[in-house]
Amino acid sequence: MSKSYFDETHCAIGHPKTKVMQWLLTVDHKRIGVMYAAVMFTFFFIAIATAMAMRIELFAPGAQIMDGDTFNQAFTLHGVIMIFLFIIPGIPAVFGNIVMPLMIGAKDVSFPRLNWFTFWLYILGCLIALSSLWTGNGFADTGWTFYAPYSLNTNTNVITTLVAAFVLGMASILTGLNFLVTIHRLRAPGMGFFKMPLFVWGIYATAWIQLLATPVVGITLILAILEKYFGIGIFDPAKGGDPVLFEHLFWIYSHPAVYLMILPAFGIMSEIIPVFSRREIFGYRTIALSSASIAGIGYLVWGHHLFTSGMSDIAKTIFSFLTFFVAIPTGIKFYDWIATMYKGKVILETPMLWALGTIITFAIGGLTGVTIAMVGADIHLQDTYYSVAHFHYAILGGVVFLFFAGLHYWYPVVTGRMYNESVAKTAFWLNFVGINLLWFPMFIAGYYGMPRRYFDYLPEFEIYHQISGIGAIVILSGLLLMFWNFLSNWNTGELSGTNPWEGTTLEWHLPSSPPPLENHTKVPYVDFNPYEYHHGKPVVKFDYETMKRID
Amino acid sequence: MLQGFNTSGTVIAEHIQQALEINLWISLVLFASVAIPLVYLAWKYRENNVKDEDIQNVTHNTLLEIVWTVVPTITLFVCFWYGYTSMVTARTMPAIDDSIVVEVEGSKWKWRYEYPANESGFVHKLGGAYTKPVRDENGKLIEKGTMGKSALYVPVNTNIILNMTAPIDDVLHAFFIPAFRMKEDVVPGRITKQWFNSNQVGEYEIECAEYCGTDHSYMYSRVVVLPIAEYNTWFNSNEETPEGDYGNSGDAILQQHGCKSCHAVDSDKVLVGPALKTRRLTKEQVLDVIENGQEKLGYAMGAMPAGMAEGTDAEEIAAYVAGGMIGTQPASFAACSSCHGEDGKGQYGTSPSLVSYDVDLLRNVLKNGKEGMIGTMPAFPYVSDEEVSAIAEYLENTK
Numbered sequence: 001m002s003k004s005y006f007d008e009t010h011c012a013i014g015h016p017k018t019k020v021m022q023w024l025l026t027v028d029h030k031r032i033g034v035m036y037a038a039v040m041f042t043f044f045f046i047a048i049a050t051a052m053a054m055r056i057e058l059f060a061p062g063a064q065i066m067d068g069d070t071f072n073q074a075f076t077l078h079g080v081i082m083i084f085l086f087i088i089p090g091i092p093a094v095f096g097n098i099v100m101p102l103m104i105g106a107k108d109v110s111f112p113r114l115n116w117f118t119f120w121l122y123i124l125g126c127l128i129a130l131s132s133l134w135t136g137n138g139f140a141d142t143g144w145t146f147y148a149p150y151s152l153n154t155n156t157n158v159i160t161t162l163v164a165a166f167v168l169g170m171a172s173i174l175t176g177l178n179f180l181v182t183i184h185r186l187r188a189p190g191m192g193f194f195k196m197p198l199f200v201w202g203i204y205a206t207a208w209i210q211l212l213a214t215p216v217v218g219i220t221l222i223l224a225i226l227e228k229y230f231g232i233g234i235f236d237p238a239k240g241g242d243p244v245l246f247e248h249l250f251w252i253y254s255h256p257a258v259y260l261m262i263l264p265a266f267g268i269m270s271e272i273i274p275v276f277s278r279r280e281i282f283g284y285r286t287i288a289l290s291s292a293s294i295a296g297i298g299y300l301v302w303g304h305h306l307f308t309s310g311m312s313d314i315a316k317t318i319f320s321f322l323t324f325f326v327a328i329p330t331g332i333k334f335y336d337w338i339a340t341m342y343k344g345k346v347i348l349e350t351p352m353l354w355a356l357g358t359i360i361t362f363a364i365g366g367l368t369g370v371t372i373a374m375v376g377a378d379i380h381l382q383d384t385y386y387s388v389a390h391f392h393y394a395i396l397g398g399v400v401f402l403f404f405a406g407l408h409y410w411y412p413v414v415t416g417r418m419y420n421e422s423v424a425k426t427a428f429w430l431n432f433v434g435i436n437l438l439w440f441p442m443f444i445a446g447y448y449g450m451p452r453r454y455f456d457y458l459p460e461f462e463i464y465h466q467i468s469g470i471g472a473i474v475i476l477s478g479l480l481l482m483f484w485n486f487l488s489n490w491n492t493g494e495l496s497g498t499n500p501w502e503g504t505t506l507e508w509h510l511p512s513s514p515p516p517l518e519n520h521t522k523v524p525y526v527d528f529n530p531y532e533y534h535h536g537k538p539v540v541k542f543d544y545e546t547m548k549r550i551d
Numbered sequence: 552m553l554q555g556f557n558t559s560g561t562v563i564a565e566h567i568q569q570a571l572e573i574n575l576w577i578s579l580v581l582f583a584s585v586a587i588p589l590v591y592l593a594w595k596y597r598e599n600n601v602k603d604e605d606i607q608n609v610t611h612n613t614l615l616e617i618v619w620t621v622v623p624t625i626t627l628f629v630c631f632w633y634g635y636t637s638m639v640t641a642r643t644m645p646a647i648d649d650s651i652v653v654e655v656e657g658s659k660w661k662w663r664y665e666y667p668a669n670e671s672g673f674v675h676k677l678g679g680a681y682t683k684p685v686r687d688e689n690g691k692l693i694e695k696g697t698m699g700k701s702a703l704y705v706p707v708n709t710n711i712i713l714n715m716t717a718p719i720d721d722v723l724h725a726f727f728i729p730a731f732r733m734k735e736d737v738v739p740g741r742i743t744k745q746w747f748n749s750n751q752v753g754e755y756e757i758e759c760a761e762y763c764g765t766d767h768s769y770m771y772s773r774v775v776v777l778p779i780a781e782y783n784t785w786f787n788s789n790e791e792t793p794e795g796d797y798g799n800s801g802d803a804i805l806q807q808h809g810c811k812s813c814h815a816v817d818s819d820k821v822l823v824g825p826a827l828k829t830r831r832l833t834k835e836q837v838l839d840v841i842e843n844g845q846e847k848l849g850y851a852m853g854a855m856p857a858g859m860a861e862g863t864d865a866e867e868i869a870a871y872v873a874g875g876m877i878g879t880q881p882a883s884f885a886a887c888s889s890c891h892g893e894d895g896k897g898q899y900g901t902s903p904s905l906v907s908y909d910v911d912l913l914r915n916v917l918k919n920g921k922e923g924m925i926g927t928m929p930a931f932p933y934v935s936d937e938e939v940s941a942i943a944e945y946l947e948n949t950k
Binding site: 043058061062064065068069072104141142143147149150153154176216221237238243244277279280281282283285286298308309312313316317320321324327331332338339341343344345346348354358359360363364367368370371373374375376377378379380382383384411414448449451453454455456457458459469533534535536539 | 552553558567570571574577581582585586588589592593594597601603604605606607608609610611612615616619620623624627630631633634635636637638639640641642684686690692705707715719720721722725727729730732733734735736738739740741743756758759760761762763764765766767768769772792913
């Protein structure tokens with residue numbers, strides 16, 4: 001049997017003999033992606049544990065298992081881990097690394113050593129964030145947004161968290177840079193931009209956001225650190241600074257960051273839908289260009305986080321107006337995906353279930369986003385559970401659900417094996433029911449005036465918190481079942497073969513599964529579109545020795 | 552649902568509510584336009600219903616694409632428009648001459664209100680922190696959280712402008728009245744503004760909506776909308792808070808549910824219905840009358856209609872009426888009530904009625920004790936002046 005990337009690797013320094021050192025020093029994009037996944041999902045479950053603790057606390061009014069200060073640290077920890085350690089690196093770090101070079105027929109990313117460095121920079125950032133749990137006065141209690149002047153006044157260890165976010169931002173910039181160059185320079189010959197798979201389009205649009213928007217948050221975090229320790233008076237009103245300026249600077253990055261999260265996820269959707277409909281995707285160019293336009297417009301809408309911050313009414317109106325322009329390309333994508341099923345053959349295997357389920361949950365997340373893009377409505381709903389529910393429907397029910405869809409879809413590429421299909425479907429339904437039970441009641445509670453970040457609440461809101469609590473248990477059991485399914489089949493699952501889904505893109509045309517160290521045997525010539533099917537069968541076939549077309 | 556959530560009677564709430572409802576319908580239609588085709592196509596083209604040779608690569612349909620671009624775009628701009636116009640309603644401040652301007656200060660973790668000077672040059676300043684609910688170790692509620700008498704008291708049918716700020720060394724807060732659908736951040740070193748005009752007498756919750764630290768979850772306050780005459784009486788006096796009990800939601804709820812139009816509360820006069828100033832009824836009895844009405848009298852005075860109030864409102868009214876509509880008892884009164892009774896009206900053979908005692912007399916007796924005709928009043932030399940005046944004020948209310 002041929003050697004896979006698990007058996008041999010290139011290293012950043014030297015030729016280490018031990019397995020451990022080979023992993024620690026590897027520059028192979030697939031290994032780095034797998035390591036990202038291992039670290040990120042560990043943190044994901046830590047953040048979920050924190051969230052569960054909060055849900056238990058909120059099950060009834062009053063303090064049960066923690067006091068207000070601990071609760072404040074808990075939601076900060078949850079937010080910081082989920083945002084900075086999990087979802088921002090997220091899909092690009094895992095599937096951008098593992099799958100994107102395979103899809104464009106490259107042997108690795110453009111700068112493999114930089115990729116290695118970036119991974120360890122990310123680990124450094126994680127360690128700094130974690131260290132603040134046990135040093136100083138404990139983990140920050142500011143919320144993941146670090147709003148001034150609270151972050152300047154609190155005694156907790158905000159500085160460490162800010163430094164961690166800065167280092168993680170640096171890693172994000174370098175990832176974006178690496179992917180941009182890779183997509184521009186290493187596409188297989190013949191693969192023009194409009195012959196790229198749509199996931200690559202998603203990664204490409206994302207990489208621009210990583211490169212251009214992240215420096216702004218870097219600057220902001222540095223200013224906050226300087227302010228806290230040297231009192232330079234940028235944000236602190238006591239020194240003539242302006243706390244609202246912090247909000248602007250923070251959201252100039254952090255709003256594009258949500259598109260940075262969702263665009264690669266949309267890319268995964270665009271891969272799965274045509275493959276499991278066994279036909280060409282509807283409106284390829286529209287989907288590709290809408291990703292690009294979302295990335296562009298995404299820079300201009302940050303002000304919609306500040307509708308009640310004391311910003312001028314004209315600015316509110318403009319930001320609201322621009323925000324609606326993001327909804328339009330997003331909506332068009334949805335109709336394109338649905339239309340792709342028309343006259344196809346819809347195969348409801350697990351990745352497709354996740355994709356279709358996400359269309360429902362993200363539609364709810366997106367449409368409730370329209371509500372709070374309306375300035376007047378947002379005056380009422382800003383900082384209530386409505387926003388919390390909207391955000392979680394969009395990010396968990398959009399980005400993370402599609403991340404899970406991708407985990408199922410590309411599991412055979414990564415491991416060469418197959419998970420248990422019926423367990424995976426059960427896990428999907430638990431997650432799907434769980435997310436709705438957990439977050440839908442929050443729309444209602446938020447509308448009735450339940451503010452976010454409250455650890456105790458008025459008795460009127462008890463019923464909503466209790467339904468949410470039950471939903472949290474359902475979704476947690478679904479998540480545990482899903483990851484148990486992945487891990488238990490990693491080495492022992494049924495062999496999948498190289499193309500279990502009858503996919504058409506290049507990651508399904510590898511000589512073996514899991515793929516060998518340098519991917520395709522030869523660089524293929526791409527004179528075809530990414531999703532060419534004829535009567536439900538892939539059109540393009542390769543001889544995997546020579547990578548010449550044989551159809 | 553918070554008290555008065557759907558009956559606050561402000562223009563802003565109506566306009567924003569309208570925007571929310573239009574948005575809800577548009578959202579439902581757009582959601583259906585995604586979910587119905589999704590389910591239908593997934594079912595119609597299910598795996599064992601399609602032969603491979605029937606699969607067709609349909610990749611474009613210009614008409615359909617124009618429809619699903621233009622129609623959602625139009626509906627989205629309907630949303631934008633209602634969002635915009637409702638914002639204009641919320642953000643267009645009325646003329647200062649036609650309004651009462653109240654200075655609001657949010658700080659960790661309380662709201663304070665400062666009014667303009669009244670006729671005699673007195674400036675009302677009130678507000679304060681919310682008293683947290685008390686629970687036993689099993690989490691069972693022993694005492695409800697309360698705002699005491701601290702509230703933003705405003706007259707009905709009047710424009711109120713709030714000039715809001717926070718102390719320069721404090722943090723961000725947000726002044727949120729869910730029933731009025733209004734919210735704006737309170738920023739240290741800046742003045743932000745909101746306005747409202749309610750045509751419904753009542754009490755409405757105020758919450759802090761911008762995270763501000765340890766007691767963010769307890770930074771509550773209330774707006775109490777009073778009849779204009781009652782407001783003016785208070786405003787032009789030097790009294791801390793208006794007459795009547797607004798500490799336990801009592802009077803305001805009576806107002807809101809229209810009890811006072813038939814029942815006298817501050818005298819024994821019989822209006823349409825009997826005076827409520829009674830201690831003959833238990834809470835359960837009052838609750839029963841509120842829920843089921845009362846027409847056993849059989850003469851022209853008329854019937855009490857059923858269902859005038861429901862739920863927690865009814866409970867609170869019942870507790871309030873049954874308790875003789877007195878204010879919150881000061882903690883220090885516990886020492887007095889063991890002999891002089893909960894209402895301070897004395898007990899035969901043990902102690903006299905305290906109702907007509909004024910502050911000076913109270914202070915004197917408490918400090919020195921008194922050799923009386925029935926028994927001996929012991930001295931309480933450690934009672935502070937604040938406690939004496941609290942007791943005196945309380946007794947004044949029980950008259």
